Amino acid sequence: MRKVSAGKIQAVVSRLAIEANISLRKDVLRALKMAYSKEKAPRAKKILKALIENAAIASSERIPICQDTGMATVFLEVGQNVLITGGDLSKTINSGIAGGYKKGFLRKSVVIDPLLRVNTKDNTPAVIHTKIVPGGKIKITVAPKGFGSENKSLTNMFKPTDGADKIERFILEAVKKAGPDACPPYIIGVGIGGTLDKACILAKEALLRRIDKRNPRRHIAIMEKGLLKKINRLNIGPMGLGGKATCLGLNIEVYPTHIAGLPVCVGISCHATRSATAVI
Amino acid sequence: MRAGDEALLSGYLYTARDQTHIRLLKDIGRKTLPIDLRGQTIYYAGPTPAPFGKIIGSCGPTTSGRMDAFTPALLKAGIRAMIGKGRRSEEVRRAIRKYKAVYFLTIAGAGAYLSKKIVEARPVLYKDLGTEAVYRLKVKDFPVIVGIDSRGRSLY
Numbered sequence: 001m002r003k004v005s006a007g008k009i010q011a012v013v014s015r016l017a018i019e020a021n022i023s024l025r026k027d028v029l030r031a032l033k034m035a036y037s038k039e040k041a042p043r044a045k046k047i048l049k050a051l052i053e054n055a056a057i058a059s060s061e062r063i064p065i066c067q068d069t070g071m072a073t074v075f076l077e078v079g080q081n082v083l084i085t086g087g088d089l090s091k092t093i094n095s096g097i098a099g100g101y102k103k104g105f106l107r108k109s110v111v112i113d114p115l116l117r118v119n120t121k122d123n124t125p126a127v128i129h130t131k132i133v134p135g136g137k138i139k140i141t142v143a144p145k146g147f148g149s150e151n152k153s154l155t156n157m158f159k160p161t162d163g164a165d166k167i168e169r170f171i172l173e174a175v176k177k178a179g180p181d182a183c184p185p186y187i188i189g190v191g192i193g194g195t196l197d198k199a200c201i202l203a204k205e206a207l208l209r210r211i212d213k214r215n216p217r218r219h220i221a222i223m224e225k226g227l228l229k230k231i232n233r234l235n236i237g238p239m240g241l242g243g244k245a246t247c248l249g250l251n252i253e254v255y256p257t258h259i260a261g262l263p264v265c266v267g268i269s270c271h272a273t274r275s276a277t278a279v280i
Numbered sequence: 281m282r283a284g285d286e287a288l289l290s291g292y293l294y295t296a297r298d299q300t301h302i303r304l305l306k307d308i309g310r311k312t313l314p315i316d317l318r319g320q321t322i323y324y325a326g327p328t329p330a331p332f333g334k335i336i337g338s339c340g341p342t343t344s345g346r347m348d349a350f351t352p353a354l355l356k357a358g359i360r361a362m363i364g365k366g367r368r369s370e371e372v373r374r375a376i377r378k379y380k381a382v383y384f385l386t387i388a389g390a391g392a393y394l395s396k397k398i399v400e401a402r403p404v405l406y407k408d409l410g411t412e413a414v415y416r417l418k419v420k421d422f423p424v425i426v427g428i429d430s431r432g433r434s435l436y
Contacts, residue, residue: 053390064392067325069338
């Protein structure tokens with residue numbers, strides 16, 4: 001058994017929460033710069049330029065890329081040979097989030113009850129997904145997501161006979177519905193398969209993959225590329241004011257599913273799609 | 281100003297978002313609002329806390345559509361302009377025309393960039409709401425695009 005202290009995990013979570021919110025992911029920044037060089041519409045170009053400048057200001061001044069520093073989703077991959085000492089794991093993660101949001105001057109946007117709506121004042125609790133994996137390490141990813149885009153995400157339970165065309169139409173509809181509201185150019189994470197809950201988690205996980213990396217399954221990679229092209233012909237553009245750059249990247253994750261079903265979740269994310277990962 | 285025009289705003293804005301709108305309307309109804317918002321501009325925003333030595337943290341626009349249900353009443357109460365991101369309802373568009381107001385868009389998701397255009401920030405109302413408190417912001421050369429003009433013409 002390899003021992004890892006709760007204190008160490010807490011410190012790492014805290015650092016990742018700040019890092020994710022202040023430094024725009026390299027793959028996303030590259031895609032923004034690429035979109036800027038390809039864009040022809042003057043207004044779209046001007047907005048993309050401001051977004052690139054925004055990322056530079058955030059990282060040099062150590063202030064968040066976006067004021068909506070999100071609700072934090074934490075993905076844990078805990079090696080089965082790890083023994084966590086000195087604390088409860090969920091409490092440790094939440095203490096890390098609370099510490100990071102305080103230390104990093106991040107916004108506290110979480111309310112304790114969805115109907116009573118009283119702010120918890122430390123941005124906890126996080127939503128935590130834990131996988132037990134072989135080995136003796138812990139991989140931690142903190143992915144804060146703003147709700148401007150979270151609000152535009154959609155789920156649908158298709159018939160097993162519906163096939164790829166109907167799924168593609170649904171994804172395109174989801175993007176059109178989000179329109180200018182959820183900070184385009186978007187990054188889209190799609191989950192296909194599993195159960196209702198699994199499809200939603202897959203959609204979130206899809207957002208963690210580098211947007212220049214395609215799904216290893218060939219037919220899914222083709223679907224990713226095809227959809228990205230179609231979305232970028234919608235002329236939504238930066239801020240929804242027209243242009244080529246409607247979507248910077250689209251990732252699909254899949255999972256086996258039931259003979260009677262075909263769950264699909266479309267996770268819409270903004271141009272400030274954030275995540276940071278560390279391995280202990 | 282026509283829908284689509286770009287401008288740089290300098291002067292004062294008041295932030296207000298979801299819970300703030302509920303409170304503002306209650307206070308306006310009871311005539312207990314301690315500040316005069318007539319002729320003022322509302323910015324749909326909830327900033328991040330100011331780090332030491334800074335005026336404000338990140339401060340970009342939030343989705344305006346969530347405030348649609350409250351907007352006609354605020355316009356009736358004398359709000360002159362709003363700044364946010366995204367589409368508005370048909371009711372809001374008509375109310376903007378009726379009260380000769382204006383809806384501006386600003387750069388969505390550029391909170392760090394926009395924070396550099398803010399020269400003063402002070403919470404003035406509902407401070408218990410934290411980031412949702414009303415902040416009085418003094419801005420200089422704050423970039424906006426007219427989303428809906430006073431004649432009800434919309435950019436979207």
